[in-house]
Amino acid sequence: MTFVGSSVEPATVEFGPAVTLVRGPSDTGKSFIVDAIDFMLGANALKEIPEREGYSTVLLGIQLPNASTVTLSRSVDGGNFGVFYDDVRSGPLGVPDDTLAAKHNPASLANLSRYLLDAVGLDGRKVRRNARNETDSLSFRNVAHLCVVDETQMQAEVSPPLTGNYVTKTKEMSVLKVFLQNEDDSGLVAVESKSDLAKLSSAKVDVVDRLLQEIEAQLSDTPEASELRDQLARLNATIDQQSGSISQLVDRRSSITKGLGDEQRRFAAYESEWGDTTALKNRFKILDQRYSSDLARLATVREAGTLLGYFTAGTCAFCGAEPADQHKNTECEGDTTSFGAAVDEQASRTRALAEDLRATIEDVDGRRQELRRLAGQSQSTRQQLESDLAQLEEALASDHGELKELVSKRTSIERSLSLYDQVESLEKMKRIVVDESTAETAAVAATVSLRAQREFSVELSERLAAWGYPDADHVRYDALSQDVVAGDQLRAAHGKGVRAILHAAFSLSLAKYCSDREIPHPGFVVLDTPVLTYRPPDQDPLADGEPPRHVVDGFYRDIQRNATGQVIVMENTDPTEPLDEQTVDVVFTAREYGRYGFFPVRPNGDSDGSA
Structure with missing residues (x-):
């Protein structure tokens, strides 16, 4: 540049x-x-x-990908x-x-956006822009923030795939789906009637309300969650003092209790998805009825055209036959007029759409059968865990009666707290359904396959593990919240240093994920200050000092060995290990020696200083 x-x-x-x-x-x-760089990519x-x-x-x-160079x-x-x-x-x-031209124009090739998209194999893609399945042409500006990440964006609470712009949130989630699944939204059929959308949302709300009523009935005589947590803390302290020789049994019990809570949440998720698929199937049935109605109308049009021949002598409206050659009691054979051909063609298209829709309904039915199986499996697992838990509690009781009582109380409290967690999760889900703007992004998130989420999460975990990030195996990408989850918290809940390192991992992992699967990607990532502000999650983010050396070493070692494409990093700190021969090292000194900065020092002594 x-x-x-x-x-x-x-x-x-x-x-x-x-x-x-x-x-x-x-x-x-x-x-x-x-x-x-962002400016030269269309900002x-x-x-x-x-x-x-x-x-x-x-x-x-x-x-360019074809090895040619342009400026x-x-x-x-x-x-x-x-x-x-x-x-x-x-x-x-x-x-x-x-x-x-600087502005994207899907109808013209003479603009930067389509020039760059065509070069990387993304031109012509469509992305959803609202809940009515309306789509827009993919622009390179929809992609640029995933490749060029400035310092503000790196540390912001906004999720990595989003820009924070309320208007473009749905579209940005659809863009991420393009990279995770190499699948755009060209096949979406716009929904014309708002009543259909209202029925879908209403069905979801009904499912969530039913689940909430069941859980709240179980919590009718239970203290508030804050009081339960205080009781749990006191019980844990007492149990720790008295556990002694039975500590292994207590650890095993805690593991089973956690597994039971996880299984309860998983079962709740299956029930929620069951409600979603029920609403989706109802919506598809409405569309199927519409196709059937369209075919009936087309048949009526053809029949009406044929009947005209009985009352008005003249050329047949469908096959063009002269009156002398017409057969009143048989269907037209041979060539057809443009009118007849149009009726036939529209009927053929409608039948094809109806067949596709029925295939989709079969897919939904298949998923519902799978959900039924998974729910049954989850129920069996829960029963087994509850049985294992009961056996452990009996063993604890035989060793110490008082400890049994304490553990029983803790089990009851943890079960109640798990129910409170489910209530919070379901209420959040309900807010998502009610809030139309969030419902749009949730609809997009629902189209991101679990396999893509899982494989991208593995990529993300491996990258962070290479950098020495603590508990990297439990870091994952959650499509519903559109954010990275680390330490059981969304990225937005962490300090700015952790947010920066997680954003850097997200951008680099996405590039490698696409490269490994031959999914089109711009092929470069620019990161501004990814490690400078990082402090471990358990350390005060405002503490003075340098970022942990092992993380700095792991970061530079990993991007030199494992990153794909081009990676450009801006940093205030120096690497603690020598860089390899393939890495270009540009050093600004802000001193009289070496290179002062990006802009040359002027003859009058003014230096380059900039943001």
Whole structure:
């Protein structure tokens, strides 16, 4: 990337084909480089900084998947892009070989968005934009935030696949589905009637309300959750003091209790999905009835056209036969008129849609059968766990009667707390259904397969484990919340340092996930300050000092050995181990020696300092 101007020395930085590390103190231009890359990928504006004065044009060299090199040019004030079919790194600039509009236009190829999407194999994709299944053409700006992550975005509470823009939330979730499943929303059929949507939402609310009523009936004589937690804490302290020789039995009991709670939540999830599939099947039946009605109307149109021949002499409206050649009591044979062909073609299309719909209904029925099987299996598992729990409690009772009483109380309290957790989860689910905007994203999340979620979560866990992140095996991506879950908390609930490291892992894991499965992806990731602010989850995030060395070592070692495509990292701290020969190391010093920063030092002594 190069900034050029008529009276200033070019400011340039060259990125390697694999890993590039741009490091140095604050205010040396690292974050400005990230902003400039985003600007050259279609963002509306470039940051205004004093050091930019005198520079008129930005050049960004790109190696396309076909190995050819092009250079994009753009005024620092924005506007359209010039394209040079060559590697251009200095001025004066000639006339570009081509020009691309800055704004995405699905009807034209002459814009940057479609140019880049076509290069990486994503052009022509459709993504859902609302609950009515209306779709938009995929734009490169829908993708850019997954590849270019600035420092603010890195540390923000907003989930990695989202930008925080309320209007585009549904679309952003659909974009992530494209990368996780290589599947867009071209096949969605727009829902015209709001009443159909209302029936679907109503069915979901009814299911959740029924589950809530059942649980709340069990909690009718139970103290509040806060009081139960206080009781549980006191009981745990007493049990710890008295456990002694039976500690192994207590540990086993805790494991079974946790498993029982997990199984109860899993069973609740199956019941919830059963309600969803019931509502979905009802909705499909409405559509099937509509297709049947359409076919009946088309048949009526054809019959009416035939009957016209009985009353009005003339050429047949369907086959074009003259009156002398017409057979009043038989169907038309041979060629047809455009009117007859149109009726036949529409009927054929409608029958094809109806057949596809029935196949989909069969898939839903198959899933319902699977849910019935899973629920039965879950019920059996719960019964077995409850049986195991009862046996352990008997063993504890034989060793110490008082301890049995304490453990029994704890079991009761934990079961009640588990029910409170289920109530909270179900109430959250109900809010999602009621809130139309959230319901849209939940609908998109429901289309992300469990297999894709599981495989991407494995990729995410492996990456964090390589970095030395604690308890990385339990980190996962949750499609319903659209966030990374770590330490039983959403990423948004952690401190900014943990949020940054989890966001970096998300972006790099997504690139590798796509590469391993040959799913189209831009092929590069730009990260601004991924490790500087990181502190372990159990450490004060405001504590002074450097990030843990083993995490820094693990991060750089992993991206050099295992990252796919191009990775560009901006950091304030230096790596603690030597970088490999393939890594490009760009060092800004903010001193008189070495390279001061991105922009050259001016003759009057002004330096580059920037964000």
